[in-house]
Amino acid sequence: MEISRNWRLRHQRYRLLASKCACGTIHFPPRTICHACGKKSMKQFNLSGIGKILSFAPVTSAPLGFEDYIPYFVALIRLDEGVLIEAQLADCDNPETGMRVEMVTRKWREQGERGMIVYGYKFRPLLVKS
């Protein structure tokens, strides 16, 4: 069921909580110890959720729990803050490298009829505001 485990990660999953070190390094997921300088002077903040696709790959052979969702795309995305994130794509059948994308909150998986519905970030092609 992993209820507490999913709950614990809610800020990362729902609003891309990240950390920024005094040395300037941004971390997603947020950390307490900077892997660039080793210091512990972190400030937490929310990432913009906007960036571009560096690489993508279609998952057609599902891991346990994702049988109902294949095929889906996963991507490596560079957010505008400079940090990389690995995530699934949403609303996108023809991804391209360089494509601008934005974070949306979507269902990751359901854990059976009585289990949890796990939500988290995915990225879709950036909607142009009219």
Place this chain on the structure above:
Amino acid sequence: MVAVIGYGFTRISEHWDKSLRELACESIQAALMNANMEKPEALFVGNMSGATVSGQQHLGALIADWCGFSGIEAYAIEAADASGAAAFRSAFLAVASGFIDTAIVCGVEQMTDVLPDYMTFATSLGSDYDYEVSCGITQTSLFALIARMYMQEFGAMREDLGMFAINSHRNAVANPFAIYRKEINIDTLLKSPMACDPLSVFDCSPVCDGSASVVLCSEKALNTQRAVRVIGSSVATDTMMIATRKDPLHLQSANDSAKRAYAMAKKKPEDIGLFELFDAYTILAAMQLEACGFANRGEGYLLARNNEIGIRGKIPICTMGGLKARGNPIGATGVYQIAEVAQQLLGEAGKNQVTCTTGMAQSIGGPGSTAVTHILEAV
């Protein structure tokens, strides 16, 4: 001085008729007979998926018991796909320390007891559970992400990466322990279905069952001329996720681990006569050749394109079939690699014999989060 004095394999296959303990026992018996030894002082087991696939941990005691060694020191080492090589490292440290004179390393994996979805889950546990596995990112998709970037950045074609698979298949033909003893050509690869675009099923190693064991001993206990020396040994780590790396196209762990092993062995890349690298995916072979100093950044695939990785090439790799064609029984694979280097240096590689005195093996755990390197030399 630490010496390797024997090795043993099971054939790599889908061993539906054998359990984890039976596979382990088979390679241990073969290695002990090969080393002319009855019982080691210690057993180091390399395994990744015993807990998830077989519902079994405590493999040290289990396998020692099943081999009739109850009483000896024994435990398992886990470092994802590099578990077997990490177990060898532990055995090396134990013998080098002087506290243990004879040790056996047994890499073992029984993967085909479960269905493919569970296998994909189990093999992805070397990735970050909270940020990769839980949102549906598999190990194969991580390497597909890297492969697409690599091909775009450096101009490598699917045909180039495919040459790594062709080489491994060619070398497996003469290896009686390999799972696929059949040559393939580039058409086979290009026409095969995608595992995860741009990686076809022929770019990926088969997950299967098997066990390999290697016997180590100290100088004090050495009573044979038939031995190879371990002259370099190193483990290095990198970030768990490729997203937290400065350069996702560089294997820093492989670079660090190789550099330390070269320094310890007082060797350079040009001194290495053969390299058993970790071709779990063809892209990984190209990146390892770069990280270990055999090619510049972005040029590893050219060694394959220019046919320099064959038995008579500039740097022979995967000489007994590699992960692609000998097979990849995850936690056992690192021990197969080291045993094959020993086999080569002892002049026992048959049709695939490479003439050289120094060989290297490197195993990669997860998407390059662990790298284990060993350099062996003929006595």
